[in-house]
Amino acid sequence: MLNLTNRLFSPIKVLQALFFSWVDIRNPVATTVALNRRNLYIFPSLTGLCVFTLSSILWLLGTSYQNNLVLALSYLLVSLMMVAIFHTYANLAGLTIKVLGVKPVFANETAYFSLQLSAAQHKHYENLTIRWWQGEAACFDLQPGQVLPIQVALDAQKRGILTPGKLLIESRFPLGVIRCWTWVNLQTSAVVFPRPLKVPFPVQLGCGNAGEHGTGGQGMEDFDGLKVYRPGDPIKHIAWKHYAREKGLYSKQYSAQLHQDCWLDWQDFAHFEVEQRLSAICYWVLHFERTQQPYGLIMPDTQIKPAIGEQHRLTVLTLLARFNLARGV
């Protein structure tokens, strides 16, 4: 009922909703979309309205003074707007948009969706604006036949799966009087990890020393040897002296890393509410990754065995991100 009254009081929103449902029918979700007559919309812009007003003023002037040349000028402006319709349309038609992917982000960060835009042959695309429905706009040009990877930003506000919604691509070239745009439904979504929340480590856990010493505890650990550097190893642990002697890139291994496995248990953070619990676990995941301490995760419905490394981190964080999403995120 409340929903209905809201709708009644904002006719623009109703129109927009109607328009979007129409757009959805015409343009189903896809990973590659080519722009053409079926998915491009065109309408005069605010500038166009101003120019039309200017044309009317000139018409009044020309009529009052019975000056045919002023009248002709007034008609020229209208005619320019008509011609601009074709140019503005041609500035978007033939463009192809393809989804490349998106890297996971933490909540409250900005997700950058990678798209690939391909220009038609023999045609320049001037000054196009691209943005997600609720995202920040970006601008680009395309040369004939150019293939341009572009990142379109969207703020990830909460943990979960971020579906960016409709993508807007807009052109006002050449005169700004006509706006041609498209709403594209792209099949892409970003995983949004919980925002890290620094909390004391629950003391019940076996690997308590890691918690007590926190970030400063590395100096106490014993140097245990070198291993070949793998991407993802902390930069702090790189054996720079070794590298300087041109013996290759190695990571220092500390004995602490061989300590007993740590378990991040959902139940241990019981004094927080759900989202904060996830954030706290996320913080400790990052911490253990930094200190190269293997860790496992116990969730109400699943369990991940202790391990360390980029792949493990991703699995754990994704699990956190996806936790309990049935509520309709």
Add this chain to the structure above:
Amino acid sequence: MHTPQDIFQQQQLIRHDNLLWLLIAQGVVILPLLFQLPLWLWLIWGGALYWRYQIFKGKRPFPNSISKFLISALAIVGLFLNYQGAYGVEAMVGFLVFTFIIKLLELRSRKDGLLIICIGFIAVAAQFLFVQSIWATLYAAFSCVVLITAWKTIYVTRELPVKQKLTGGGLLLLQAIPLMLVMFVVMPRLGPLWHTPLLNQQAQTGFSETLSPGDIGSLVQSTGTAFRVTFLDETTPRQSELYWRGLILDTFDGRTWARQSHLQFAGAPVPNGASQSTVNYEILIEPHRYPWLFSLAEPIKSDTGSVRSRITSEGLLITREPLTTRLQYQVSSIRPRETVYKALSKQQRQQLTALPIGFNPKTVALAESWRQASDSAEEIINKALAFYHQDFHYTLSPPLLGENSVDDFLFSSKQGFCEHFASSFTVLMRAADIPARVVVGYQGGRYDASENYWSIRQADAHAWTEVWLAGIGWLRVDPTSAVAPQRVEQGIDNALQADDRNRVAAGQFSAPQWLTNLRHRFDAANYLWSRWVLSYDAQQQSQLLKQLFGGKEPWRIGLIFLLFLGSLMGAYIVFVIRPKWQARTPLQQALKTFDNTCQQWQVQRENSETIAQFCLRLRGVQPQLDTACERLARLSQAALYDQQQDNQKQLVSALKQFPKE
């Protein structure tokens, strides 16, 4: 490295090349206006440009609101002083140009740029209020190209060479022109919606309301066309009959002729039914800012469109307001003899024979002697004309005359221009008790055979006399023709001596032949321009629409628009979209040819069938094609699996030439 998001932010601001284009466009647009406006606006423009340059260099900030207010207040006071508070078009255009210039100091964002463009178009329109010639229109078209280019630059982020940018702007203009023309022709025309302030700076042209010796002589030396005439009948009057009457002067103070308030008498001359042959003609007159129009004697009917006018009892065509716009009007005239004859009242007769007392005694005495020796008015007129015929000279540079100007002219200098002859003749007639008046207007004109019109220039200005004869009415007498008959027969070009000719219209008559021809061609072009473009109004529109489409109902006009837009879309589909449908690769084309060739053996390749499969089938039906088929199959496999350019080319040529090997 800028991210696309940064670029978007920067887009909202004016870029440097953008700024430069806006400055150029503004300069191009206001240049012709600055010549019409107070000189100090040049200084303001220069100052604003310099300031904006300093802002660009980062040496000076944008002006704050106090300094903007001060500059504006000063300029408004300046404009007010300049125009003495007159609320005219010039003052408004001056203010427009001023705000246009000062907007430069606020030019930061894209929106400001768009505003500059919009004011630019208004400035182009303002320029049309002052001048509407072909040259002005061409310049305005150029201004539009620059404006559109600057406009487009706001929305193009790429760096492009100047020439390419201008071409882009020009192309946009060219594409817009067809629709503009259609709208110009078919959009409904309205009359003036309200009373508009006039241009007060523009000088009055032509002769004034009084006539003194030397007036016409100096007018003849000014260039310009007074009006142009097209006769609507088969036969046109002879050149010597073309006396274009404008104004009647009937009071004389010894030196200057002026008019009394005769123009108030309404009531057009009424035909007496003696003859039905009227002369119908159409006149396109340039605005001269006086309330009179020109016509041949005697106008009985006129159509001046939206301008209100009437015909006076003296046979003059006058408008209610001074003429400030170019006007096209039609008149029907008949011979003066064919109008109803109305006797003069006693008071009128007294007025028309009045002379200042004590002036020009010799002239009065001469006329008196003629009157006593003659039986009729005609005889006196003939005597007077014979008197002029003796030893008078027709010249543009007569000697100065004293207090009794007519005496001096008739008895000592004997050299004069048409106003001297008309003035002295009228004085002679009045002294002989014959009612007489001076008529000023134009005589003759130049006929342009290619466009079939008469062009009447300021150089054709003329003055003559009309005398009242009992039983006949008003009779035109041109004393100039007694002295220089060629003036009336062949026009002023042939009536003057060589040294005078050089003075007329700044050497217009002494120019070499090709230049004269060129000037005539240009005059004809200007005439066509004025007649078909500048004077295109509701009346012409309904005629044209009737001719072209059979009417001017709204549905018809709507249909024309739809047809036009439809053909535009059609052209777009034919030239832009269809080529894509038809585009085939060379291989597809060759395959099509091959399929057509195979029709002759009644074998049809299925769509799903490969070339190799089909060749096998064809061999079975037509054994004589064995080798050709075998080769084609081989080539098709090679093109498919050994993807080299050569293989494909061979396949294409083999398909096309099949069954030749």
